[in-house]
Amino acid sequence: MELLRVFPITTLPPPASTLSLRTKFVVRSCNLQLQSQRNDSRKLVLEVKEKLEKEHHSLPVGRNGRDDEDMILRFLKDRKFSVEEAVFKLTKAIKWRHDCEVSNLSEEAIKDISHTGKAYVHDFLDINNRPVLVVFASKHFPKAQDPADDERLCVYLIEKALSKLPPGEEQILAILDLKGFGVENADLKYLKFLFDVFYYYYPKRLSQVLFVDAPFVFKQFWRLIKPMLKSYASQVRFCSSETVRKEYFTDATLPPNFRE
Structure with missing residues (x-):
């Protein structure tokens, strides 16, 4: 008796022309x-x-x-x-x-407070193509510095950072260097002002805020301010200088204060 050889039934793919039509339909939709x-x-x-x-x-x-x-x-x-x-x-x-005459703010208008070196706009973008605003919290002394000057400096630097946006990009990165932060640098009112500026006047402009190398005293301070910051609190990331080096910049574009 002759043995019958059974072959599995193979489902053939649809013709290339059918795939092409489906692809075109999806793309068009x-x-x-x-x-x-x-x-x-x-x-x-x-x-x-x-x-x-x-x-x-x-x-x-x-x-x-x-x-x-x-x-x-x-x-x-x-x-x-x-x-x-x-x-x-x-x-x-x-x-x-x-x-506030924001369009008239200039280097001359903020020269007194800018000399403190407490903040600047970095020369390079981060790896995500964002302009970078760097702040040194240990150089902020609320009892010795005029709050109005601090506010003008903040707005001027935000405007400067936004002017560096590449085509198609809309958001900037803010980095707060917290090394050396002490009780004398704590300023609840000013930190809230920083977030209010982005919430009310520059919505969708702040991508992320990095709190770098935060000491214990700052973390206690953060517990007070966090509930006041609305949705922007979720954009804060506590991290180390090593994280900044590895995840946000290349060796060539790293801000000087985060180099080893």
Whole structure:
């Protein structure tokens, strides 16, 4: 009796032309969805722009003004695309910029406090293509330094860091070097000001804050301030100088104070 040889049934892949059609369909669907999202965002931007013009006509225009569409879009994203909330927050931010004459801040305006060397904008970007603002907490003395000067320095350096953003990037990295921090450097009001500036006036601009080599006394201080910082507290990372070296910079771009 002749033995029958049984071969397994093989499922053949669909023709290449079918795969190509499926791929094109998926890509086209994604493109249409992205285009729809852009159109929706654009409509909301124009709605905010129109409301600002009608209800707050006295606000300045131009870059960082009531008709700055890039700025409007950032505030919309921050407010989860609520037009009313974005208008409210934008109005406050634009008035603040005007009243504080942010556009007129210069090296000359902050020269007295900048000489302390307490903060600077690093010359290089980090490995994630972000401008870097470095602060030395041990050089901050709230009893000896004018709070208004400190605030001007803060805003000037944020503006300087933002001016270094590469095309397509929107956020900066802040590093607080806490080596040598003591009770005399603790300033609850100023630290809250730093986070408030980003929350109210520069939303979606701060990517992360590194607290580097924090001593025990600072960690106690942090427990007091953390509840006041809203969602920005989640952007804080405590780490070591070694982490900064290994995870955020190359040998060529590392800030000098974190070199071994």
